[in-house]
Amino acid sequence: MEEANGVVKHVLLAKFKDDISPEQVEKLIKGYANLVSLVQPMKAFHWGKDVSIENMHQGFTHVFESTFESVEGIAEYIAHPAHVEFADEFLPALEKVIVIDYKPTIVTQ
Structure with a gap:
């Protein structure tokens, strides 16, 4: 096993409030995805909805994963005006949220 060089993942698990319409959710997701260009x-952004059959999601419905080259890059992202403006719109739409940053470990044979 080895730590992936120069990669840090920022994972956000979310459950949108019940009164947030599917159109509003779509708009927020597009805004989140747009941050990668701003x-x-x-360096990268992926997202998806929970499709697990294990029913262990604890109410979380969406996962958002961003890739950075360093922990310092995440700090720069968090303080960036585009992120601050987006977060001011995104976070109030959430009922539940968890954020985890980690350095991936690669397992090879």
């Missing part, structure tokens, strides 16, 4: 340290 915030230089943000």
Whole structure:
């Protein structure tokens, strides 16, 4: 096992409030995805909805994963005006949220 060089993942699990319409959710997701073109340290963005059959999601419905080259890059992203403006719109739409940053470990044979 080895730590992936120069990669840090920022994972956000979310459950949108019940009164947030599907159209509003779609708009917020597009806004989140747009950050990758506005915030230089943000190298990639992926998202999806829970499809697990294990029913262990604890009410979380969406996952958002961003890739950065360093922990410092995440700090720059968090302070970036585009992120601050987006977060001011995104976070009030959430009923539940968890954020985890980690450095991936690669397992090979």
